[in-house]
Amino acid sequence: MSTADKVRINKLPTGVPGLDEILGGGLPEFSFNIIAGAPGSGKTTLAHQILFANATPERPALYFTILGEPAIKMLRYQQQYTFFDPAKLNNAVRFINLSQVVLEKDLDAVLQEITKEVEKASPGIVVVDSFRTVVRKALGRTTEVELQSFIQRLALLLTSWQATTFLVGEYVEGEIRDNPVFTVSDGLLWLYQAPERNSIVRKLQIVKLRGQASVPGLHTFRITSAGLQAFSRTLGLAGQVRNIPSTRRLSIGIPELDKMLGGGIPEGDSILVAGASGTGKSVLATQFIAEGIRQGEPGIVVVFEERPQEYAERAGSFGLDLKTPRHERKLEILYLRPLDLSVDETMHEILDAVQKIGAKRLVIDSLAGFEMALAPGFRADFRESLYRMITALTGVGVTILSTVEMNESFTEFPFSTYSISFLTDDIIRLRYVCIDGQLRKIMVVIKMRGGNHSKDIREYEITSKGVVIVGDRLTDYQRLITGIPVRLNRSGNNEEQLSKS
Amino acid sequence: MSLPESRYLAQRLLTYEAAAGKNSEATESAAFRVFAKLRRPLITLAGVAGFRSLLSRALTLARAEAPSLSAVQVAADGSLQGLDELEPQIDKEQAKEGGAILIAQLIGLLLTFIGEGLTLSMVQAVWPEAAFDGRVFEKERKA
Numbered sequence: 237m238s239t240a241d242k243v244r245i246n247k248l249p250t251g252v253p254g255l256d257e258i259l260g261g262g263l264p265e266f267s268f269n270i271i272a273g274a275p276g277s278g279k280t281t282l283a284h285q286i287l288f289a290n291a292t293p294e295r296p297a298l299y300f301t302i303l304g305e306p307a308i309k310m311l312r313y314q315q316q317y318t319f320f321d322p323a324k325l326n327n328a329v330r331f332i333n334l335s336q337v338v339l340e341k342d343l344d345a346v347l348q349e350i351t352k353e354v355e356k357a358s359p360g361i362v363v364v365d366s367f368r369t370v371v372r373k374a375l376g377r378t379t380e381v382e383l384q385s386f387i388q389r390l391a392l393l394l395t396s397w398q399a400t401t402f403l404v405g406e407y408v409e410g411e412i413r414d415n416p417v418f419t420v421s422d423g424l425l426w427l428y429q430a431p432e433r434n435s436i437v438r439k440l441q442i443v444k445l446r447g448q449a450s451v452p453g454l455h456t457f458r459i460t461s462a463g464l465q466a467f468s469r470t471l472g473l474a475g476q477v478r479n480i481p482s483t484r485r486l487s488i489g490i491p492e493l494d495k496m497l498g499g500g501i502p503e504g505d506s507i508l509v510a511g512a513s514g515t516g517k518s519v520l521a522t523q524f525i526a527e528g529i530r531q532g533e534p535g536i537v538v539v540f541e542e543r544p545q546e547y548a549e550r551a552g553s554f555g556l557d558l559k560t561p562r563h564e565r566k567l568e569i570l571y572l573r574p575l576d577l578s579v580d581e582t583m584h585e586i587l588d589a590v591q592k593i594g595a596k597r598l599v600i601d602s603l604a605g606f607e608m609a610l611a612p613g614f615r616a617d618f619r620e621s622l623y624r625m626i627t628a629l630t631g632v633g634v635t636i637l638s639t640v641e642m643n644e645s646f647t648e649f650p651f652s653t654y655s656i657s658f659l660t661d662d663i664i665r666l667r668y669v670c671i672d673g674q675l676r677k678i679m680v681v682i683k684m685r686g687g688n689h690s691k692d693i694r695e696y697e698i699t700s701k702g703v704v705i706v707g708d709r710l711t712d713y714q715r716l717i718t719g720i721p722v723r724l725n726r727s728g729n730n731e732e733q734l735s736k737s
Numbered sequence: 738m739s740l741p742e743s744r745y746l747a748q749r750l751l752t753y754e755a756a757a758g759k760n761s762e763a764t765e766s767a768a769f770r771v772f773a774k775l776r777r778p779l780i781t782l783a784g785v786a787g788f789r790s791l792l793s794r795a796l797t798l799a800r801a802e803a804p805s806l807s808a809v810q811v812a813a814d815g816s817l818q819g820l821d822e823l824e825p826q827i828d829k830e831q832a833k834e835g836g837a838i839l840i841a842q843l844i845g846l847l848l849t850f851i852g853e854g855l856t857l858s859m860v861q862a863v864w865p866e867a868a869f870d871g872r873v874f875e876k877e878r879k880a
Contacts, residue, residue: 307782308791311851322854326778326862333784 245447248400251289251319252282254466254584258440258455260448263423266398267446268391270367270417272407273427278438278459279404280305281317282427283363285463286402288319291328295360298353299331302338303373304366304404307331318462330357334364338373343386346370350390354397361400368405371417384416391420412443422446428454433612437578440466456578456614467580471587471624486597486635489527490520492705496681496690497662503596505686506626506636506659511666512644515677516698519554520666521599522547523702524637525567526556533596534566536589540605544569554702568593572609579614579621582606586625590634598629600638619659626659644668644719661685666696669719678716679705693717742853743845746860746869747771747837753867768836769820774863775843776815782859788815795842803835 247262256262263269263286271279283299291297301307311331314320337349354362364370371383378386394401403417409426412418424444430437438457442450457466485500494500501507501524509517525535539547547569548558561567568589572582590598600606607618626636638660644667663682668675677696681689692709693716713721754767754774765773779788792811800806809819820836847856861869 301784306787307784308787308850311782311855315852315855322858325855325858331782333780333782333787335784335786 247448248286249289250282251285252457252464252466254455254457254468255440255464258451258466258468259442259445260450263400264445264447265400266395267422268395268401268420269403269423269425270407270421271402271404271425271427274408274429275406277427277429278457278464279406279427280310280365281314281459282425282464283365283402283404284314284317285319287329287361287363288321288324290361290400291324292360293328296328296330296357297361297363298357298359298399299329299363299365300334300350300353301331301365302333302367303335303369307333316461338370343370343378343382347386347389347393351393354393354399358397359399361402362394363402363404365404366406367403367417368407371405380416384420387416387420418444427457432614435612437614456580458578458581467578467584469580469621471580471583471621471628482633486533487527487531488520489523489530490703490705492694493520493664493679493703496679496692496694496705498684498687498689501635501637501662502684502686503635504630504633505661506630506638507662507664508638508640508660509664509666510640510642512642512668515666515668516696516703517639517641517666518550518601519698520664520703521601521637521639522551522554522556522558525597525599526551526558528597529558529561529566534593535561535568535597535599536586536593536595537567537569537599537601538586538606539569539571539601540609541602542571544571554700556702565593568595572606579610579617582610583621583625587629590629596634598634598636600636602639602641604641623659630661642667662689667717667719669716669721671713671721678710680717740841740845740848743841743848744837746844747841749867749869750840750860750864751833751837753864766820766833766836768833768840769817771836771840772817772820775840775860778859778863780815785813785815789813791846792817792843795839795846798845799835799839799842803831803838805831806835806839809835809839 246265247256247259248265249262250256250259271282273279287297287299301310311325315322332353334346334349337345350362350364391401403421405417407415412424418424421444423442423446426441426443428439428441430439438459439454440457441454442452451468451470453469455466455469457464459465482503484503485494485498486503487494487500488497509520511517521537525537528535537547542550544562548562551558558567558569562569570585570589572585586598589595603622606622607615610618629636660683662684664679665682666677666679669678670676677698678693679696680691680693694705694709695707696703696705698704710716710721712724714724715721750771751767754770758765758767758770776788779791783791789811792815796806796809796811809817812818817839820839844856844860847859857869861867
């Protein structure tokens with residue numbers, strides 16, 4: 237069977253940002269779906285969002301309410317969401333209460349009532365909320381076979397009448413097995429919410445979806461005044477085409493450091509700047525982004541420890557003008573501080589900003605701040621998500637500079653406490669060193685995946701122009717990287733430990 | 738005390754139904770017909786039990802303003818019993834006033850629970866030929 241011979245399944249928008257991508261393009265038209273989850277997980281809101289996104293006067297949406305949340309209260313609360321369009325009510329969106337039929341009659345009567353309304357309205361979308369109530373009520377006086385037959389006939393009716401259906405129910409996971417509702421359904425969307433220390437984490441899963449490939453796994457979502465917003469765990473980057481690697485080198489904004497890097501940072505690399513507090517990581521990162529702006533490359537700075545205004549003002553004290561490019565939308569400084577962000581949500585915010593201004597350079601200052609800004613429950617996923625984002629962004633040619641704070645040790649020289657060197661192509665290490673009774677600073681390029689680089693250990697200072705490398709490589713000392721170097725006595729073979737001099 | 742907006746809308750509905758009644762052979766009062774027409778969509782939306790609860794509350798509130806309504810009852814199916822029987826027992830104007838107050842209280846509850854937009858949209862669906870939009874309340878608010 238050729239592709240042309242196959243039936244084409246239209247995909248309906250959910251109206252939920254991010255969810256269509258997770259579903260593999262949208263909801264299959266005429267499918268029979270279940271929205272399951274515990275009370276408060278967002279089932280009704282999701283159903284309303286889908287309803288308002290698709291209902292038209294020609295193909296209206298029918299919302300059957302059954303013994304769940306009273307319809308008047310549901311309308312009272314749901315109209316608070318921005319997706320709720322009052323103009324659609326009674327016209328494109330119709331609410332029908334079936335409580336009495338369910339309470340007083342049998343499943344055949346329920347089906348008859350639904351049939352009557354469906355044949356009258358010819359709806360495009362049908363929601364039954366809560367379907368669980370129908371089943372519970374029926375179980376007392378109906379055999380399992382009769383229940384299965386009812387569900388089968390309901391699915392047949394609604395599909396034949398070309399309606400896309402959503403049965404909303406408060407199910408628990410153990411019920412999936414042996415429940416005829418789940419067997420008959422084409423799609424099963426499960427919503428979860430769980431406390432993680434002091435935060436609430438909301439996740440959704442497409443447990444089942446016939447006819448198209450959805451993104452597997454648990455995806456975080458948030459409920460705001462705009463309704464649900466979903467964040468795909470693949471960050472919407474699945475199947476993204478990678479650019480052909482560039483051979484261009486980008487200036488970091490410090491000429492001597494560019495030389496140490498073999499001509500600059502290879503475009504599309506992820507570079508890590510590691511060092512203790514006060515060693516100038518943020519200044520160096522600012523110089524990198526300012527140099528990009530100067531070269532006509534829009535940039536994003538993600539900060540966690542100071543506000544954008546303060547960040548721009550601090551850059552100004554080093555003679556770097558970030559206010560103008562911000563005003564011209566060539567630079568965006570994102571301040572992400574809320575302590576209950578999910579990692580994917582944060583990544584999405586960064587990706588949106590990158591796409592919005594067509595950023596070529598990205599600074600994450602710092603990784604420790606990033607991790608701290610996440611809800612505790614998401615910190616375990618931090619490295620995995622960071623890896624996905626960095627891989628995706630560098631794949632399309634964005635050059636990323638991340639900073640990471642190191643505990644200064646005078647006995648070791650670790651590259652990173654985060655074990656994230658696998659995330660980075662290049663590493664620059666900044667460190668304090670004790671020379672001639674002064675606490676001075678040195679830098680060294682530890683790693684360049686793209687080629688050769690200088691092995692020199694260079695001293696630098698933070699001046700009014702930012703990070704400036706001073707002098708040639710330090711040839712008169714040994715054990716510089718320990719922080720407590722030894723001066724070489726070139727006239728003889730004696731070594732003198734500087735800290736003792 | 739019912740809100741001026743709900744009183745105004747109730748009065749408009751009653752006037753509309755009274756005019757419509759003159760052109761037909763309807764024997765029920767305008768208030769009764771307004772109830773009968775509102776009852777259908779409200780039962781569709783909220784179910785019989787939901788509508789009955791709303792109407793019972795509206796009746797309790799209305800009785801404080803119009804004691805003559807004490808003889809009126811809400812039946813199990815959400816219909817009103819005793820409303821049309823009021824007129825022979827008391828002054829005609831008093832009976833009309835009682836009906837208007839009860840409708841105003843019911844509309845007032847809808848305004849409280851689902852807001853002006855949805856209430857007007859529902860009323861408009863019942864009386865499509867009449868013009869009810871947000872402007873119906875503007876004059877009342879200014880007053």
